[in-house]
Amino acid sequence: MTTRAAEPPHPTRLRLLEAALTVIRTKGYAAARVEDVCAEAGLTKGSFFHHFRSKEELAIAAAAHWSEMTGRLFAGAPYHGHEDPLDRVLGYVDFRRSLLEGALPEFTCLVGTMVQEVYATDPAIDRACADSIEGHAATLEADIDAARAAYGVHGAWTTRGLALHTQAVLQGAFILAKAEGGPAIAAESVDHLHRYISLLFGRDPARARPPSPATEKESR
Amino acid sequence: MTTRAAEPPHPTRLRLLEAALTVIRTKGYAAARVEDVCAEAGLTKGSFFHHFRSKEELAIAAAAHWSEMTGRLFAGAPYHGHEDPLDRVLGYVDFRRSLLEGALPEFTCLVGTMVQEVYATDPAIDRACADSIEGHAATLEADIDAARAAYGVHGAWTTRGLALHTQAVLQGAFILAKAEGGPAIAAESVDHLHRYISLLFGRDPARARPPSPATEKESR
Numbered sequence: 001m002t003t004r005a006a007e008p009p010h011p012t013r014l015r016l017l018e019a020a021l022t023v024i025r026t027k028g029y030a031a032a033r034v035e036d037v038c039a040e041a042g043l044t045k046g047s048f049f050h051h052f053r054s055k056e057e058l059a060i061a062a063a064a065h066w067s068e069m070t071g072r073l074f075a076g077a078p079y080h081g082h083e084d085p086l087d088r089v090l091g092y093v094d095f096r097r098s099l100l101e102g103a104l105p106e107f108t109c110l111v112g113t114m115v116q117e118v119y120a121t122d123p124a125i126d127r128a129c130a131d132s133i134e135g136h137a138a139t140l141e142a143d144i145d146a147a148r149a150a151y152g153v154h155g156a157w158t159t160r161g162l163a164l165h166t167q168a169v170l171q172g173a174f175i176l177a178k179a180e181g182g183p184a185i186a187a188e189s190v191d192h193l194h195r196y197i198s199l200l201f202g203r204d205p206a207r208a209r210p211p212s213p214a215t216e217k218e219s220r
Numbered sequence: 221m222t223t224r225a226a227e228p229p230h231p232t233r234l235r236l237l238e239a240a241l242t243v244i245r246t247k248g249y250a251a252a253r254v255e256d257v258c259a260e261a262g263l264t265k266g267s268f269f270h271h272f273r274s275k276e277e278l279a280i281a282a283a284a285h286w287s288e289m290t291g292r293l294f295a296g297a298p299y300h301g302h303e304d305p306l307d308r309v310l311g312y313v314d315f316r317r318s319l320l321e322g323a324l325p326e327f328t329c330l331v332g333t334m335v336q337e338v339y340a341t342d343p344a345i346d347r348a349c350a351d352s353i354e355g356h357a358a359t360l361e362a363d364i365d366a367a368r369a370a371y372g373v374h375g376a377w378t379t380r381g382l383a384l385h386t387q388a389v390l391q392g393a394f395i396l397a398k399a400e401g402g403p404a405i406a407a408e409s410v411d412h413l414h415r416y417i418s419l420l421f422g423r424d425p426a427r428a429r430p431p432s433p434a435t436e437k438e439s440r
Contacts, residue, residue, distance in 0.1 A: 028337035030250035104339065112395050116336045117248035119324065119398035130399035156426070157415070161408040164396055165389075168409040172392030175332050176384055178339035179350035188381040189388040195377070196412065199419035206376070 013051045015041045020062040025105040029114045063128035066110045081213025085146035086201050097190040100183040112171040137163040151201045169193045233271045235261045240282040245325040249334045283348035286330045287355060301433025305366035306421050317410040320403040332391040357383040371421045389413045
């Protein structure tokens with residue numbers, strides 16, 4: 001049921017997946033009807049059921065599509081080009097902060113929204129959402145490990161736990177943004193995360209950011 | 221439509237409110253049916269519609285009930301008895317960590333769940349959830365201000381922003397707990413929050429916790 005990165009999805013399937021992202025991020029999974037997704041995509045229910053057997057199958061495919069789409073976005077982001085691993089970790093946080101703009105459904109998280117609703121009632125969607133969050137967090141672990149080695153920072157915490165904590169802050173920041181109706185409060189929480197990681201590695205949080213590395217220097 | 225703290229709700233209304241907390245925290249607001257709430261409460265739909273005109277009215281009253289219930293819990297918690305204001309702030313975080321046990325619907329947040337779903341579609345519930353989160357965060361501000369004064373900590377952040385950040389971490393920790401199926405990962409994020417606040421105020425995060433103040437010493 002998942003879309004493999006190697007095979008681009010059929011254009012109609014892709015339109016339905018993109019529409020699912022918009023509709024679910026706007027009104028939630030339970031309230032999203034197949035009709036809403038079709039209307040957003042400008043397609044018929046016949047087209048929908050040609051590509052997906054159910055709303056649940058769409059949601060699982062949407063989580064996989066989300067992981068691929070955001071995976072490409074983060075893989076191509078400039079923070080990977082910093083030589084200092086702590087600059088890479090903090091550059092990731094800065095990059096997340098730079099994404100906090102526009103309308104709420106444009107910058108909030110598909111899988112954080114879905115897992116909140118279905119964790120107890122739909123194990124397959126729950127698993128797809130957990131895989132997406134955990135898989136993204138895992139992309140930070142090599143840089144956190146390298147920063148711990150470079151700065152000699154150990155302490156009573158795990159690399160995986162810190163990687164997941166960055167996701168907790170972001171998911172919670174999205175909830176505050178929804179409560180307050182805009183991204184400003186979310187940006188403040190991401191700034192606290194940046195300050196925390198700086199302090200944890202013994203760096204002055206007020207130190208100027210290093211210049212963004214040139215895109216051609218990206219190492220991955 | 222809101223329940224005032226001075227007037228305890230009618231026992232039947234209270235049973236419906238408590239049932240709403242369980243049902244919505246288990247399956248989300250959109251998927252929760254009036255029938256589910258009645259079944260959980262062991263009451264009829266006639267009883268329900270005697271007390272609430274709609275599911276929306278129940279949700280708004282449930283958010284107010286949640287604020288009162290959690291407000292009493294936090295007002296009576298031992299952390300208020302610490303003399304050092306930083307101990308009070310960190311004691312709040314420790315108290316939140318101590319609540320992370322049992323089944324997911326028992327320790328996760330009603331209003332964080334509802335606002336995630338309805339922020340774009342139901343302004344009245346959105347407002348009730350925002351009031352609950354912001355009102356709770358505001359209870360931390362006096363202690364954060366006192367700690368800033370006592371420790372001479374200023375920096376490029378606001379007291380309200382840090383108070384709301386504690387809520388962002390908790391809300392995000394609940395999402396991770398739902399993704400991972402248990403509270404362990406949420407507790408790790410709350411530990412990161414504790415470590416952050418310690419570092420922010422220049423205290424060694426490995427310092428032993430002060431003994432919990434005796435309940436009779438509670439100042440509020």
